[in-house]
Amino acid sequence: MTFVLTEDQEMLRDTAVNFTRDELPVKHLRGLRDNGKNGVDPDARQQLAELGFFGVLIPEEYDGVGMGMVALGQVMEAQGRTLASTPLLQTACIGASAILLGGTEAQKKEWLPKIAAGEVTTALALDEGSHHNPTGVATEAERDGQGYTLNGAKKYVQDGHHTDVFIVVARTFGEPGDTHGLTLFLVPRDAKGVTVQTLNTVDSHGAAHLTLEDVHVDEAGVLGAPDKGHDLLEPVLDRGRAALAAEMVGSSLAAFEMTHEYLQTRKQFGQLIGSFQALQHRAAKMFAEIELTTSCVAAALSALDEQRNDTAELASVAKARASETVHLVSNDTVQLHGGIGMTDDHESGFYLKRARVQEALLGSASFHRDRFARLNDF
Amino acid sequence: MPYDTPVDLDAFRTEVRDWLEENCPPSMRTPMPEDEVVWGGRREKFKNPDSKVWLERMGEKGWTAPTWPTEYGGGGLSREQAKVVDQEMARIKARPPLFSFGLWMFGPALLEFGNEEQKKRFLPDIVMGKTRWCQGYSEPGAGSDLAGLQTKCEDKGDHYLINGQKVWTSYADQADWIFCLVRTDNTKKHEGISFILFDMESDGVEARPIKLISGSSPFCETFFNDVKVPKDQLVGEVNGGWKIAKRLLQFERSSISAGGFGGLGASGALGPDGYAKLHVGTDKEGRVLDGDLRGRIAEHLMYAKAFELTVQRTGEQAKAGQEVGHTASILKYAAAKMNQDKFELIIEALGTEGLGWSGQGFEEDAIKSTRGWLRSKGNSIEGGTSEINLNVIAKRVLGLREHQ
Numbered sequence: 180m181t182f183v184l185t186e187d188q189e190m191l192r193d194t195a196v197n198f199t200r201d202e203l204p205v206k207h208l209r210g211l212r213d214n215g216k217n218g219v220d221p222d223a224r225q226q227l228a229e230l231g232f233f234g235v236l237i238p239e240e241y242d243g244v245g246m247g248m249v250a251l252g253q254v255m256e257a258q259g260r261t262l263a264s265t266p267l268l269q270t271a272c273i274g275a276s277a278i279l280l281g282g283t284e285a286q287k288k289e290w291l292p293k294i295a296a297g298e299v300t301t302a303l304a305l306d307e308g309s310h311h312n313p314t315g316v317a318t319e320a321e322r323d324g325q326g327y328t329l330n331g332a333k334k335y336v337q338d339g340h341h342t343d344v345f346i347v348v349a350r351t352f353g354e355p356g357d358t359h360g361l362t363l364f365l366v367p368r369d370a371k372g373v374t375v376q377t378l379n380t381v382d383s384h385g386a387a388h389l390t391l392e393d394v395h396v397d398e399a400g401v402l403g404a405p406d407k408g409h410d411l412l413e414p415v416l417d418r419g420r421a422a423l424a425a426e427m428v429g430s431s432l433a434a435f436e437m438t439h440e441y442l443q444t445r446k447q448f449g450q451l452i453g454s455f456q457a458l459q460h461r462a463a464k465m466f467a468e469i470e471l472t473t474s475c476v477a478a479a480l481s482a483l484d485e486q487r488n489d490t491a492e493l494a495s496v497a498k499a500r501a502s503e504t505v506h507l508v509s510n511d512t513v514q515l516h517g518g519i520g521m522t523d524d525h526e527s528g529f530y531l532k533r534a535r536v537q538e539a540l541l542g543s544a545s546f547h548r549d550r551f552a553r554l555n556d557f
Numbered sequence: 558m559p560y561d562t563p564v565d566l567d568a569f570r571t572e573v574r575d576w577l578e579e580n581c582p583p584s585m586r587t588p589m590p591e592d593e594v595v596w597g598g599r600r601e602k603f604k605n606p607d608s609k610v611w612l613e614r615m616g617e618k619g620w621t622a623p624t625w626p627t628e629y630g631g632g633g634l635s636r637e638q639a640k641v642v643d644q645e646m647a648r649i650k651a652r653p654p655l656f657s658f659g660l661w662m663f664g665p666a667l668l669e670f671g672n673e674e675q676k677k678r679f680l681p682d683i684v685m686g687k688t689r690w691c692q693g694y695s696e697p698g699a700g701s702d703l704a705g706l707q708t709k710c711e712d713k714g715d716h717y718l719i720n721g722q723k724v725w726t727s728y729a730d731q732a733d734w735i736f737c738l739v740r741t742d743n744t745k746k747h748e749g750i751s752f753i754l755f756d757m758e759s760d761g762v763e764a765r766p767i768k769l770i771s772g773s774s775p776f777c778e779t780f781f782n783d784v785k786v787p788k789d790q791l792v793g794e795v796n797g798g799w800k801i802a803k804r805l806l807q808f809e810r811s812s813i814s815a816g817g818f819g820g821l822g823a824s825g826a827l828g829p830d831g832y833a834k835l836h837v838g839t840d841k842e843g844r845v846l847d848g849d850l851r852g853r854i855a856e857h858l859m860y861a862k863a864f865e866l867t868v869q870r871t872g873e874q875a876k877a878g879q880e881v882g883h884t885a886s887i888l889k890y891a892a893a894k895m896n897q898d899k900f901e902l903i904i905e906a907l908g909t910e911g912l913g914w915s916g917q918g919f920e921e922d923a924i925k926s927t928r929g930w931l932r933s934k935g936n937s938i939e940g941g942t943s944e945i946n947l948n949v950i951a952k953r954v955l956g957l958r959e960h961q
Contacts, residue, residue: 341766460944555858
């Protein structure tokens with residue numbers, strides 16, 4: 180496991196931090212919200228593509244830069260800092276990983292260069308209830324003449340309101356709850372029978388409910404081995420969880436820094452409020468939590484690159500700890516700012532709202548505690 | 558044996574492996590019962606005779622203090638080489654040959670602040686485990702406010718004369734020597750403190766064990782009544798002891814953190830998850846039946862994992878030349894919380910089995926866990942209270958101002 184960045188990784192981090200700070204600050208998200216854009220910005224997508232961010236995981240032979248998860252984590256942390264609404268988690272991490280790990284050579288050749296270039300975005304359509312549950316899939320895929328027919332509904336698909344291609348998890352065998360019998364399908368947004376219901380979400384990033392009604396997918400659209408989708412899904416989800424956890428560390432750090440700044444400027448009783456011990460201790464505890472979580476995220480990312488056998492456990496530790504940390508920090512950010520933290524003019528609320536979405540995506544702290552306990556045999 | 562850099566680490570590893578294979582007695586590769594821990598010094602009895610052999614061999618090699626310079630008895634190894642020794646010892650489950658405040662706290666401070674003669678005089682005996690040191694810091698009136706200490710040290714021309722009282726002196730009744738903070742100037746607070754060393758068998762020294770809520774007595778009250786100390790036993794400048802004291806506290810916090818309070822004793826050996834499985838029971842799929850407890854245990858174990866990874870990350874960053882001084886207080890704070898949470902969960906998982914004190918009707922391990930739980934309450938007090946550590950984080954790391 181390595182906790183120190185290489186020069187290339189540091190350069191990528193600096194590029195990403197500067198880019199999100201200058202081009203996609205929280206103000207930008209506020210603008211998208213106030214103009215009814217629901218977190219969607221085609222120009223930003225173009226810029227991300229030019230910077231090579233979509234291709235961080237994609238090998239050079241498919242036109243990416245092939246730098247790995249630690250590197251992608253740096254970009255995610257940078258976007259978390261400013262709450263930037265981008266397709267990176269779904270496309271550069273989850274979509275690219277699903278195709279890389281499960282795709283045929285033909286699928287890789289078809290999709291990966293387009294993803295790296297920012298021409299195609301993907302969104303994983305997995306969960307059907309309001310809690311993350313990778314085996315709880317009821318959506319059916321039935322064999323037809325030249326492929327499969329899909330029927331079912333998916334909830335709160337991140338990026339679902341603007342993505343080009345859905346990666347739909349459907350059941351080709353068994354019952355909801357079974358690990359066996361899942362299959363992944365590439366379903367273009369404009370396929371016949373696909374209905375997208377756009378959602379206005381609390382974090383202003385948007386999302387979508389998805390309905391699939393007799394949607395036909397031919398053999399070329401099957402991703403990975405039929406019925407064995409769970410084996411592909413787990414490592415893909417773990418990459419997503421680690422990347423999302425990196426984003427959450429970025430959000431926690433930025434909210435903490437904003438609060439830290441306020442403690443050193445706001446005066447009450449003729450004193451800087453940061454001189455009050457009750458507040459100093461809250462700040463110190465937040466900082467300690469962030470430090471501990473940072474180590475977990477770095478370890479998970481690094482373990483994924485090294486393909487260690489404890490990646491699942493570390494991904495769950497990273498996501499659970501990041502959820503607890505961003506929860507604490509986002510709440511304390513509002514509280515320590517006092518009244519101004521309750522106003523829409525201030526950025527505290529943006530961090531609070533985004534935090535709860537981050538916490539829920541790809542499994543809450545509670546989900547990952549349960550998974551961690553299973554992995555550790557208790 | 559010279560260890561001039563650069564050396565081939567793989568070759569070194571082979572060398573270490575061969576040496577350990579030949580020199581580590583078989584019984585030193587088994588789990589260590591609490592009463593076989595070796596603290597060294599004049600009173601050491603070596604309950605297991607092999608532990609004496611093991612200490613002598615490791616001490617001769619300098620590997621009890623692998624990174625200290627060879628001229629002071631150390632191993633003269635680089636950090637990388639020391640890590641190899643650690644790894645190879647862990648591989649064969651070799652016991653640590655010596656537990657020692659000299660190795661963990663006093664030695665590193667003396668290396669930085671002692672003069673040549675002091676280093677030559679004191680360090681080799683620490684390496685060999687011949688001198689057991691104790692720490693004279695806290696006083697009845699100076700706990701968290703350590704710099705408020707009052708133990709008086711007067712210059713009597715050819716010697717110093719010490720009068721006063723220390724408290725929470727770990728193992729003072731077993732120690733040979735003490736490193737002690739004393740007041741050499743009453744008119745200033747921090748700038749009136751000196752760092753001095755003396756033999757615990759000097760006339761006028763008395764150590765009385767204090768019984769803790771756990772029933773054990775690892776600490777003493779220590780009294781100094783007209784104790785005469787030779788002048789060459791003051792370290793650094795007169796009135797310049799605070800700087801040394803603080804540096805030593807960093808070593809103390811790091812050594813506490815590195816072990817996570819886990820080094821001493823074997824109580825709570827199964828971990829909260831193990832006790833929960835045993836005493837609460839499991840369902841068909843092997844899950845602990847009490848879902849609420851199970852979730853809290855998972856949360857705790859994740860915190861412990863985060864702690865372990867942070868120790869690892871800090872080590873790597875230090876090696877890469879990055880500034881990590883700020884993490885000592887964070888890790889000390891976290892280690893205390895982690896160990897206390899662990900024991901609270903163990904006691905909860907044990908149920909009434911965890912509520913025994915002594916005698917029959919309770920497993921020996923359960924009683925140890927109960928005692929361990931009580932002892933853990935001190936973790937957030939000793940070596941800097943958690944509140945003091947939060948103050949340090951707020952002021953020194955986050956730069957928040959003092960209240961006016």
